[in-house]
Amino acid sequence: MRTWIKIIIALALIGFIAAILLYIFLYNKPHPDFEKAEAAYTLAATDLYKNFTANKTEAGGKYNGKVIEVNGKIAKVEAKDSLTICVFVFEQGMFGDQGVRCTMLPSYKERAVKIQPGSEVRVKGYCTGFNDTDVILEKCSIIK
Amino acid sequence: MKTLIISILLITAVSFSADAQKFITKTGHIKFYSDSPMEKIEAHNHQVNAALDAATGDFVFKVLMKSFEFEKALMQEHFNENYVESDKFPNALFTGKVVNIKDVNLGKDGTYEAQVEGKLTIHGVTQNVKTKGSFEAKDGKVAGKAKFIILLSDYNVKIPGTVTNNISKTIEITVDVNLEKLN
Numbered sequence: 001m002r003t004w005i006k007i008i009i010a011l012a013l014i015g016f017i018a019a020i021l022l023y024i025f026l027y028n029k030p031h032p033d034f035e036k037a038e039a040a041y042t043l044a045a046t047d048l049y050k051n052f053t054a055n056k057t058e059a060g061g062k063y064n065g066k067v068i069e070v071n072g073k074i075a076k077v078e079a080k081d082s083l084t085i086c087v088f089v090f091e092q093g094m095f096g097d098q099g100v101r102c103t104m105l106p107s108y109k110e111r112a113v114k115i116q117p118g119s120e121v122r123v124k125g126y127c128t129g130f131n132d133t134d135v136i137l138e139k140c141s142i143i144k
Numbered sequence: 145m146k147t148l149i150i151s152i153l154l155i156t157a158v159s160f161s162a163d164a165q166k167f168i169t170k171t172g173h174i175k176f177y178s179d180s181p182m183e184k185i186e187a188h189n190h191q192v193n194a195a196l197d198a199a200t201g202d203f204v205f206k207v208l209m210k211s212f213e214f215e216k217a218l219m220q221e222h223f224n225e226n227y228v229e230s231d232k233f234p235n236a237l238f239t240g241k242v243v244n245i246k247d248v249n250l251g252k253d254g255t256y257e258a259q260v261e262g263k264l265t266i267h268g269v270t271q272n273v274k275t276k277g278s279f280e281a282k283d284g285k286v287a288g289k290a291k292f293i294i295l296l297s298d299y300n301v302k303i304p305g306t307v308t309n310n311i312s313k314t315i316e317i318t319v320d321v322n323l324e325k326l327n
Contacts, residue, residue, distance in 0.1 A: 031217045060234050065210055065224070081171040081322060083190060095168050095195045096326050103191065128210035129234040131193050134170065136208055138191070 034126050034139035035105060037067045045072035045088040045100045045123075052130035053091075060129055068137060069124040070100060076117050084109040086123055086140065098133050102140040111142055167250065167286050167323035168195045174207060174319050178312040185219060185311065187212040194321045196288070201245030203260060205238040205319075227301050228267050237265045238273070248279055255280045260290065266299040277319070286323040291316065 041063065048070055051059040075089035075097070088100040102123045104112045115121060125140030172192030178185040190213075193206040209230035214220040224230040240262015242248060248256040258277040263270050277290030293314050296303065303311050 027216065027218055029217050031220075061231075064231065064234050081173065081190065083171050085171070095166065101170065101191075128191065129208040131206040131208055131235060133193055133206065136191050136211060138211060
């Protein structure tokens with residue numbers, strides 16, 4: 001076989017293998033590290049709640065799918081259904097408390113349950129939206 | 145006069161019985177499962193907000209689409225960006241009724257079959273759904289479970305040709321909510 005044909009075949013093979021490796025790499029890409037991620041927005045938990053209750057669509061466009069850092073006084077820490085949730089309560093509705101709920105990363109559960117109700121905290125997490133009762137943040141970590 | 149006062153007290157007592165209770169959870173679990181020859185895909189949502197009115201049977205589920213977690217990050221991305229378009233339609237909602245609520249006495253420990261009917265809205269499309277479920281009442285708490293199937297096409301969820309064989313056209317939804325009395 002001519003040398004240049006061999007080169008072309010070799011390049012094609014390399015390209016093909018690279019494409020497969022890239023696909024496997026992408027397919028198995030890890031979930032984002034929300035503990036290390038930088039917050040797109042930092043604001044008081046009460047302001048985040050107010051923004052969503054004032055205009056759900058606009059707030060959603062701004063905050064949904066983003067990493068948010070909130071600060072404020074924790075009303076309570078819930079341990080339910082294997083989850084640990086730091087809860088900010090701002091209103092009472094037809095079905096009880098309304099506010100911001102922060103579901104903690106497993107590595108922060110122990111620290112979270114020690115938080116005294118009423119104490120100021122800074123929590124960072126991934127905002128999945130507002131379900132007309134609470135703003136939900138997930139994969140949360142506590143910022144010292 | 146005494147009879148009137150006693151009657152008023154009795155009526156007040158009866159209206160605050162367990163039957164007038166609302167049961168809620170904010171950590172309800174919904175799983176959906178797609179079984180196709182190429183791949184089995186499942187996703188879990190642990191942030192489901194569900195509320196049941198034990199008197200009227202009204203039953204509401206509020207679900208955030210971005211709260212569905214997949215094992216594969218790429219799949220979660222495709223789910224949000226391409227299939228359910230969660231930026232456009234961040235919320236899913238079920239508003240319905242336990243139509244046989246009169247046969248369900250959540251004040252008394254036991255397992256009760258539930259017939260649930262209502263409207264399910266996913267990806268901006270609303271469909272009527274009907275399913276059987278169960279309520280297990282124990283010590284004032286109620287565990288609600290149900291399983292039903294939906295068709296992706298019913299909710300305008302389009303699967304691109306390249307992955308048609310990786311995703312089933314019918315999705316099995318499993319609901320698992322631990323409801324507690326709202327004081």
